Amino acid sequence: MKIGIASDSHGDTNALDVMLQHPAAADVEAWLFAGDIAMDAEYLEMVTDLPVIKVAGNNDWPMSRLEDTVLADLGDHRILLTHGHLYGVNFSTQNLVLAAREQAADIAVYGHTHVADLSIGEVTVLNPGSVARPRDASRGSFMVADLVQGQKPVVKLIRI
Numbered sequence: 001m002k003i004g005i006a007s008d009s010h011g012d013t014n015a016l017d018v019m020l021q022h023p024a025a026a027d028v029e030a031w032l033f034a035g036d037i038a039m040d041a042e043y044l045e046m047v048t049d050l051p052v053i054k055v056a057g058n059n060d061w062p063m064s065r066l067e068d069t070v071l072a073d074l075g076d077h078r079i080l081l082t083h084g085h086l087y088g089v090n091f092s093t094q095n096l097v098l099a100a101r102e103q104a105a106d107i108a109v110y111g112h113t114h115v116a117d118l119s120i121g122e123v124t125v126l127n128p129g130s131v132a133r134p135r136d137a138s139r140g141s142f143m144v145a146d147l148v149q150g151q152k153p154v155v156k157l158i159r160i
């Protein structure tokens with residue numbers, strides 16, 4: 001199954017619309033939203049009518065009732081989804097990888113840095129970057145991951 005991964009839209013629903021109109025988003029069956037801000041995850045749910053697995057970002061505190069970290073089992077993959085600020089991702093993804101290992105997750109998804117990150121390994125670590133406020137390029141970004149049974153995910157970074 002193909003999942004879309006987005007983060008840090010910070011209320012820019014126009015950027016989310018552009019993302020959803022991208023051909024790469026056409027056959028996505030579920031979305032992961034890594035936080036900042038929670039309302040945007042609700043917008044995604046509303047306009048796509050797809051499941052949106054979501055967590056709170058640092059800018060969602062204290063309004064959001066969302067969890068900080070969620071585990072999602074999709075096929076034979078287990079994804080640890082979190083915004084990342086609680087794991088010190090501005091410094092390193094080491095704590096995030098440790099948390100994923102402890103939870104037997106093979107994929108860790110985070111946001112917060114607004115910088116896309118893709119590291120395929122024992123734990124595959126993904127950051128889709130910010131769809132609205134990128135710090136690593138002039139155009140925002142998101143990811144599409146193809147989750148195949150028994151294989152590493154096939155992940156594409158897409159600039160909008």
Ligand SMILES: [Mn+2]
Nearest residue numbers: 036057058112
């Ligand atoms: Mn943040």
